[in-house]
Amino acid sequence: MxxxxxxxxxxxxxxxxxxxxxxxxxxxxxxxxxxxxxxxxxxxxxxxxxxxxxxxxxxxxxxxxxxxxxxxxxxxxxxxxxxxxxxxxxxxxxxxxxxxxxxxxxxHEYITDLKPANILLDSHMVPKIADFGLSRCFDEKQSHVITSKLFGSLGYLAPEFYCGRITFKSDIYSLGVIMIEILTRERMYPEDYDVLKSWANRLEASHREKQLEQLHLCAEIGKECTDYDPRRRPDAWTIVCRLHEADIDMSNLSIAQEEQHGDGSLIGAIGRELSLKCLVRLSRSEYGLVASLSRDFRSLVRSGEIYRLRRQAGVAEHWIYFCVSTSRSNAEWSAFDPARQRWIQVPKMPNDFLLRNTRKESLAVGTDLLVFVIGMGVEGIPFSLFRYSILTNSWIQTDGMNHPRHLFGSASVGHNAYLAGGSDCYGTVLSSVEMYDSDKREWEILPNMNRARKLCSGVFMDGKLFVIGGRGSIKEELMTCGEEYDFERGSWRVIENMCEGLNRQVKDYAPPMVAVVSNELYGCDYTEKNVKRYDKENNRWITLGKWPVNVSSMNGWGISFKACGDKLIIIGGRKSYSGELELHSWVPDGRPLFWKLIARRRMEKVPDMLSEKLTVNYRT
CATH class of the missing domain: 3.30.200.20 (Phosphorylase Kinase; domain 1)
Structure with a gap:
């Protein structure tokens, strides 16, 4: 002490x-x-x-x-x-x-003046950061501070320093300069290709290709860290995970080395059954670090076995994933962990050229995040599907549905997701339904609904799939009915007037905003800014109260209403070209409606276009 x-x-x-x-x-x-x-x-x-x-x-x-x-x-x-x-x-x-x-x-000098001279070595060659004379204390909810004094070492200071603004990402910029300096002996270097060329002759021939991959990764991280915009710089957790992955791929230890030093297996050290009971309850944000220490655990993560064990043990951890891109020209995703009140940056989607001038819809299921890209891509293909896996922390482009579509209703439960209705590339409104099994990575066709619809919503309740509202195939008429799919009978039943009273009829309206918590259906009335509960017995909606003051939308666009564990989440912001996205939560436990602000995210522009819906998903 x-x-x-x-x-x-x-x-x-x-x-x-x-x-x-x-x-x-x-x-x-x-x-x-x-x-x-x-x-x-x-x-x-x-x-x-x-x-x-x-x-x-x-x-x-x-x-x-x-x-x-x-x-x-x-x-x-x-x-x-x-x-x-x-x-x-x-x-x-x-x-x-x-x-x-x-x-x-x-x-020497400290953080906010991070540079190689500040990274010291102890007698065991362990690196340590020194001297906190220039430090700034941030409280838990503070994202930046303003200072009138410029301090630190020129060349390592982030651009925002010169405007007197300090954020958590300011040190990330300095870290990027350090990485570039270590690789090139220069503080800023334009191209990572020259970095690889300069190192190529210094590396052992037997591991040259893999080592060059690691150098390429370090150069890439260094360039991302030195992005002018602090919001585009990766967070420390993402950097550590990427470096751990590269280190894991390089670790080809011989059997003799493993016998001498062990394989770092926590599972082998304390027994499989006991260790698994501990690890399934560990936050998955720590899985990258633990996987780097244990070969057995790394195998459990990459195979998806650890998540199957979590489901069996009833362990649910909800992260909110949403697209933070403010236009159709890019595709950047972030995640928010409500339990630990922290943001996690997701790797950028591949093939950015394919994603320009396209619309995107998404769905989270099991250990996958599916992003459906709608637009003329490679060779004029109108629909593309990208999958992000938390097992590998990476994106791949994959095969799509049997009948590609957009503007569909969707719901997920466990490792299965259901997509109903929508419109195909010719504008035909569909009644077909498909199921996606995230364990098998396969699509299966289910029986058609009684009525074709698009811009509908889906939920899972009472062990059944419900598709609610939308627009029909005849002059895009407003549909107030819902449909219920019984898995045992394998058939659909129409529920007339299921949406009646949820929203008033307005032009260019969004799909119904509905979510299920504790097997109760809740809806967001975007015409009156109310939250309502569905009375199953009487087929009617009961008003509970208003949604958060700072959240606004245009007929339901630019806002998201989701269930997250035992909470209802509203995500949105004021319509402006510069503002903040706010996350509010409420636990419907019988007490009066009270929204709690759990996070803010600075946005270049809060989405408010009629043609765009704020894309948000969560995963357990």
Whole structure:
């Protein structure tokens, strides 16, 4: 535990100084039980409250790769000084910060001034980040700070520094510069091809191809980290996962090495049954790290076995996936983990040229996220399907449905997803239905609905599939009926007026916004901005209350209403060319409706076009 003390806490401070620092002197101190590094602050007139705030930042920084803060000395003593020719007694404050001593390196500047000189090595060659003199403490809900002072090392500072804005992504920019500098010996380098060319002759011939792939990945990450727009830079978790994947692919240890060092298998170390009980309850955000330590667990993740075991154990973890691209010219996805209140960046979709000037619809099921791309792609193909897998953290283009479509209604339960109705490439409104098995990666045709429809919605309730509302095949008439599919009988039943009272008839309306929580159906009335519950017995909708104030839409476009575990989620924002996307949740437990703001996401432009629906999905 870091201690506060007076100077006598340090038995001796040697007069051996390291290279001068802008904010203090670096000295070597001697304690009874060893050597420490002591930073003597030059700015001793720092306000007491601000100084203690900085110390709190140091106390919070506890990590194996961070130089350990041991304590501090803050003391003021009287000293005779010459002032205008007279000797006066002056108060001279002294402030010392004490850190662990690293024999392989010396303390320099900290985060917000991240550069190679700040990454030190201890006696075991473990890298550590040093000196938190320039640190800024962010609270849990703070995404940025504004400062009027420019500090740090030129060349490593993110562009937003020059506007006085600091975000969590500012250090990511500095990290990218470091990666490029390590690869090229230059702070900024334009092309990763030249990086590979310069390294090609230095690598062992037996592993050259794989090593060049790793270098290419590092160069690619470095370029992404130095993107001018902080929102387009990857987060630290994504970088670590990508580097772990590259390291895993390179680890071809011999049998002798495995016998000597073991395979790092947590499963083998503590027993399969016990370890699996622990691992299935571990947050899947930690799976990348654990997989890098255990070959057995890595196999469980990549095969999907661990997720099957999670379903058997009743473990459900809901992440919200949505497309954060603000136009049709790109396809970037992010995920939000409500339990841990954090954002996760998803790798970019491939074949970006194919995705330009196209519409996209999506569906999450099992361990897959399916994105249906509608538009003239390669060789004039009107429909394409991309699949993102959490097993591999990657995208692939894959085979689509038996009868490709868009504007369909969909629902998913377990590892199965159901797509009903929609419109084909000729504009024909469909009544056909298909099921996707995410375990087998296969499509199966189900019996047709009684009535063709598009722009409908789907839910799973009472063990049955429901398709609700939409527009019909005759002059696109508004459909207020729903249909229920009974899996045991293998047939559909029409439920007249199932949508009656959910929304008023408006032009260019979106599909009904419905979701099921605890086997109860809820709907969002976008004409009156109300949330309603469906009364199954009386086939009517009961108003519960208003949706969040800051959420707006244009007849249902630009907003999403989803179930996420035991919660209802509304995602949307104000219609503007610069704004924030907000995530609100409510647990329908019988108490009055009360929306809780759980997250915000800065957007270039909140989606508000009539032809675009805010694409959101979740996965368990």
């Amino acid at each position: 870091p201690l506060r003390s007076h100077r006598p806490w340090v038995a001796r401070v040697d007069n051996v100084r390291k290279p001068p620092l802008r904010r203090g002197e670096l000295l070597q101190g001697i304690l009874r039980n060893g050597t420490i590094a002591v930073k003597k602050l030059l700015n001793t007139h720092l306000h007491e409250a601000k100084f203690h705030h900085e110390v709190e930042c140091l106390i919070k920084a506890k990590h194996k790769n961070v130089v350990r803060f041991l304590g501090y000395c803050a003391d003021t003593q009287g000293k005779v000084e010459n002032f205008n020719g007279k000797l006066v007694m002056a108060d001279v404050p002294q402030r010392l910060l004490c850190f662990e001593y690293l024999p392989k390196g010396s303390l």
